[in-house]
Amino acid sequence: MKPFTFLYFILSAVLYLVALPLLVYLSFKQKYRESIPSRFFLFNNPRFKSDNGVWFHVCSLGEARALKPILELLKDQDIKITTITHTGHAEARRYDAEVRYLPYEMFVPFWARGQKILIVLEAEFWFMLFTVMRAKGTRIILLNARISEKSAKKYLQFAWFYKKLLSNVEIIYAQSEADKNRFLALGAKNIEVIGNIKLAGKIEKTKEYKKPEVELIVAGSTHDGEEESVLKSFIEYRKQSDAKLAVVPRHPERFEAVFELMKKYADKNSLTLSRFSQNKEFKADMVLVDAMGELNNIYAISDIVILGGAFREDVGGHNPLEPAYFGCKIITGKHFFHQKELFKYVHHVQYVESDEIHKALMRCKELPPSMVEEKINLEPVINRILKN
Structure with missing residues (x-):
């Protein structure tokens, strides 16, 4: 040594x-x-x-x-x-x-x-x-x-x-x-x-869920502090639109804490609340998605995605390719430094501060769905790996 x-x-x-x-x-x-x-x-x-x-x-x-x-x-x-x-x-x-x-x-x-x-x-x-x-x-x-x-x-x-x-x-x-x-x-x-x-990567859904008849907003891969901003914005947005909200925390150990936070907002604003794990449905006004591996299945029936991880300065954002693949309108924060390369390939994304989410939701009606443009060739990598 x-x-x-x-x-x-x-x-x-x-x-x-x-x-x-x-x-x-x-x-x-x-x-x-x-x-x-x-x-x-x-x-x-x-x-x-x-x-x-x-x-x-x-x-x-x-x-x-x-x-x-x-x-x-x-x-x-x-x-x-x-x-x-x-x-x-x-x-x-x-x-x-x-x-x-x-x-x-x-x-x-x-x-x-x-x-x-x-x-x-x-x-x-x-x-x-x-x-x-x-x-x-x-x-x-x-x-x-x-x-x-x-x-x-x-x-x-x-x-x-x-x-x-x-x-x-x-x-x-x-x-x-x-x-x-x-x-x-x-x-x-x-x-x-x-x-x-x-x-x-091939982006696909593994299950088919029934899309609500009204607008479905999904807060995907959220972190501590982000859910509160999303809930405040959603309550304001509900005054103009009969939408539903699904919240998908990034880490499963936070499911209970996020449910309690959502319950507080639901009770205060006379909204219904359910857990996805209990019925696999989106009938309630707000749904906690307390299950892993379901995000793509939910993106597939969503209209708007509030992508977490970028409203805090210490996380760096999350992958925008999946919601963009399903044609969701994407709202995310400005601190997406770990995903900057991926966001280059995704068009029609709104980058806002946490207190601007409501305004971004209101603008979604005027904007086209997000989309991905670009592919990658893995052949040189595979050839290098297999080289003797």
């Missing part, structure tokens, strides 16, 4: 010991009950069964979903997937692959097995993972690679570190020219711009 790598390993071990009480505490919370024991204590998280496979590492739900068109082109390969989050892990388990949580960096040298290739998506830059896998003879590719404008200055402050990390990478497939330039500034080499691989 090289001196810097050894020092990094020691530092990661020290940080682990310092954080141990917090990790134990968080392990009992619903959101982390599976991921933290697996990642930080290797509980139910064994090593992969074999070497010489094709290993994909993704962070969360969106990246796991983005793998689908690629995995369909690699059906004969021994596929392995690691994730960070519970939702990403659940999505990855839907594929014909060995699925694990990526352990904390201190464990990687002992846990990871050498593979034919490691494909890391987006901005998952783990020093021990890259260094250890390269030492084991594994080729490393960065796919859908990005560095947001917001994060670029922080990366540049540690350019020497990222240059060392990225020197292990065979090729970087960047989302945009702007991302390519940011990687070049960090000292990376061999970068190609191919666009966002989420454009290659």
Whole structure:
């Protein structure tokens, strides 16, 4: 082990010991009950069964979903997937692959097995993972690679570190020219711009639900603080339009809290409220969608989508391709820095502050549905992965 790598390993071990009480505490919370024991204590998280496979590492739900068109082109390969989050892990388990949580960096040298290739998506830059896998003879590719404008200055402050990390990478497939330039500034080499691989994903519904006779507004992938703004705007909008509202929180552990918030607004304004999990219908004035994997099915019968994650400064927005595919009129916030590349391909989107949602709803009657223009060619990526 090289001196810097050894020092990094020691530092990661020290940080682990310092954080141990917090990790134990968080392990009992619903959101982390599976991921933290697996990642930080290797509980139910064994090593992969074999070497010489094709290993994909993704962070969360969106990246796991983005793998689908690629995995369909690699059906004969021994596929392995690691994730960070519970939702990403659940999505990855839907594929014909060995699925694990990526352990904390201190464990990687002992846990990871050498593979034919490691494909890391987006901005998952783990020093021990890259260094250890390269030492084991594994080729490393960065796919859908990005560095947001917001994060670029922080990366540049540690350019020497990222240059060392990225020197292990065979090729970087960047989302945009702007991302390519940011990687070049960090000292990376061999970068190609191919666009966002989420454009290659097949967007489809899995179930058919009855569309309400009135306008259906869906607040999709919402985060804490965003639901209140949506509810206030919806109450105002109801004064001019007989619409219904469905709220789909991004994280399932927030279902109960969001239901209580919706109940407060329903009671105050004499509106009916229901849970989607109980009847799979949209008869009530407001519906909490307390189920996973239903967003596309609901977009398919929706008129307007208020896309969450961009009304707060710390989330970075969510994928607009799905509601645009179904022709929904999209309203979202102005803080979509993690999805900036995808929004370039979606037309007729309203970008507003949280206190402007009502005005945006009123303008929807005059605007055309959203639409997507662009495709991506995955052939160069597949050829690179299969290269001996």
